[in-house]
């Protein structure tokens with residue numbers, strides 16, 4: 001069956017430039033994996049006479065599958081545009097150390113942090129990494145995730161960075177999910193290069209990135225610019241190579257201090273700058289000028305007990321697109337929920353529920369350069385959508401620890417069996 005018609009839906013289309021793009025009593029027609037039409041249930045372009053009026057029922061009307069939403073909310077499929085979901089081991093011991101007073105930077109400088117995950121990741125096989133990542137990904141998928149970005153960055157040499165990216169590719173092929181693979185070789189300095197960070201960046205630029213790209217494993221390139229990672233100049237060198245290879249770039253910047261990484265990244269046409277708690281309001285105009293998305297990561301803010309808020313007022317004043325992501329990783333954000341990410345963005349950053357939903361849909365798509373394909377309910381886009389057992393979108397940000405997701409459609413196919421099917 002190539003056509004599906006959703007009727008009696010409350011659609012949060014996330015079209016236009018702000019708000020939910022709410023349509024009550026709406027219908028949406030899916031044809032060959034794409035959204036073909038959106039309108040009122042009254043004006044359905046196909047006959048729905050054989051469908052029942054009961055909630056969440058599917059029926060066949062001719063060769064069109066009809067799904068009666070019974071007033072439930074339908075949103076675009078959720079997009080997590082910044083994760084480090086593939087890794088070996090865990091860092092629960094560092095969580096305990098931080099609670100006893102050690103800082104994230106102190107742990108990193110003492111040989112823990114990212115580097116300790118590197119050891120566990122290098123020791124694991126592709127299959128082991130996949131098995132460890134699978135429950136994390138399934139947890140996110142249970143809340144309507146349809147697209148996820150997954151970074152490398154715990155391998156830190158050609159062999160292990162490519163191994164991580166192969167696991168990301170495997171997640172896409174095995175788990176019915178769209179995956180964007182990002183090369184983050186410049187995430188931390190591996191211990192074998194201690195004191196020789198320029199030599200490591202040479203290795204990233206001359207060998208690691210070109211090899212991963214040649215293997216078809218790279219969709220985008222990220223760098224971590226911070227005192228515990230790499231300088232603005234080193235990040236710029238990686239960007240130059242990425243751009244020679246025709247790859248989009250993005251950056252972890254201004255997470256712990258203001259080094260000027262966001263301005264440099266925006267000037268290089270980066271898709272996004274991520275974290276940015278320490279970005280100064282005066283520099284936000286650069287993001288607007290270069291159409292660069294601000295990706296906020298409330299999970300890392302929360303876990304690290306950060307006090308410095310990202311410059312939200314300036315981002316709004318300059319109409320910078322704000323995306324949200326889980327930053328799911330073993331150190332700063334062991335978070336596997338985009339619903340909780342939305343709640344945290346509202347509570348911690350005072351974002352509105354409408355901004356939060358846009359942050360994990362359309363603006364998440366923008367941060368991945370995919371806004372022409374996904375992120376909103378608009379004719380022509382891929383039919384990635386979620387049906388939620390709530391009557392209005394603020395419920396998604398408001399409740400903590402409830403998952404009202406009842407059905408997920410990915411590119412026109414229902415991912416999980418639709419309940420209450422009647423034939």
Ligand code: NIG
Nearest residue numbers: 114252300327329330331332
């Ligand atoms: O986005 N900031 C750098 N990278 C990750 C943390 C990774 C880790 O601690 O393992 C982040 O927060």
Ligand code: FE
Nearest residue numbers: 082084252327
């Ligand atoms: Fe990150």
